[in-house]
Amino acid sequence: MRVGVVGAGISGLSLVHALADRDVDVVAFEARDEPGGIMRSRRIDGRVVELGPQRLRLTPSIESMVDELGLRDQLQRGDDDQPLYIYYDGKLRVVPLSVREALTTDLLSPLGKLRILKEPLTDSARPNETVDEFLVRKFGRQAARRYMGPLYSGLYGTDPQDMLVEYSLGRALENAGIDGSILAAIVRRVLSDRETPPICTFENGLGELSERLYEEHADAVSLETPVTEIRAADGGYELLTDDGREVVDEVVVTTPAGTSADLLEPVDSELAATLERFNYNPIGVVFLESSFDGEGIGSLVPSTEDVPISGLTWNASFLDRDGVFTCYIDPGRYPAMPDSSDEELGSVAAQAFERITGAPATPIHVHRWNPGMPAYDRSWTAMDDLELPSSVHLCSNYVGRPGIPGRIRNATRLAEEIAK
Incomplete structure (x- = not known):
């Protein structure tokens, strides 16, 4: 059996790694000149910045991969014991992620805190219920809109x-094994004294993991070789590239939904039409340098605030990245974002940073993701119509868990399924 993988982002690389471990013949193609997809790092003016995710949780599966790839010496742990903030009503306020923070935060009024305690008495998600409706009904308006929603x-x-809860938060709760009261599940977790995997990164950024996965399987991964079309052929599939064609028995597509639709159109036009329905939100990522010395993991900005960004990651604080802060801008907060120059986005981010922290900042780099993140909006009802032809698989964030540990687990499960 020969497996063809389209895309060498973290999903594709993890799949190649897992298939190779099971002695499955695999070949992968990547359009870019570097591997990693969303998980890539850069060094700008001597500072490490992350184009995508800013950190990982060192789950057992990731720790095992780190050791397999010989990355233990490059591993760096972040400081978990720092607060996360919400910028609400012109002030940074601590998000209540612990009992102590729940008692001391000024983000919620006393009544708002008491309202959370009614959550175990509420029903599970209702049909066609939105995330906002669900959180308001479960936890009250204050908790839902001031921090849980954001x-x-x-x-x-x-x-x-x-x-819609069914296609977004509901899936996350299901993956976490929560069926019923969310608050009760949190209490059980606290009482079990089960440790949360620590925050981690690598000396030269998360991209080190992508690069090492590629180096381990370089003979099976072709960079700068975009697949232009997928066709059915002789009980299997042809992957067409500018360099020729590759015949495989199984094909796994790891690209965003729109790209996947274009590639699979010759195989199944109805599948392609379904994939076209999934929406993505473009995101601008602005890296800032600042002498701000506040301690924290970051700060989220609810849509109720008149600030044109959705949040900040304080890399300088909890990851000890020299003076680096990461700002996120999307069209929902700043409608002009898609058409703005890098200089304009840098200025917007720096002004928002100073407003939130009180400290000046200088933009050092801008990166754009388009398509960006899966929107998980009402277009995700397309999941109900997603039917795949035999021996065609999807392994991407829009059909599985969006986080990096989730993508690696999805790839490993799929490799097990294919290998059988």
């Missing part, structure tokens, strides 16, 4: 009122 939806750049 905490979940900020990553995707979508308003919680446009996200």
